[in-house]
């Protein structure tokens with residue numbers, strides 16, 4: 671693993687939450703395009719975050735009903 675990968679992965683959650691500035695998110699985006707290792711991690715977080723959102727939505731729906 672190289673240092674750029676370490677850096678990207680340490681920022682991945684912030685990238686997901688849109689907490690990074692434009693330059694930083696662009697850097698991650700570009701890195702993900704050519705680094706399969708980081709892309710894998712990104713996809714894992716993506717799936718996980720979708721799951722969390724789904725369960726949150728379904729539970730809030732059941733409350734409103």
Ligand SMILES: [Zn+2]
Nearest residue numbers: 675705707708
């Ligand atoms: Zn990488």
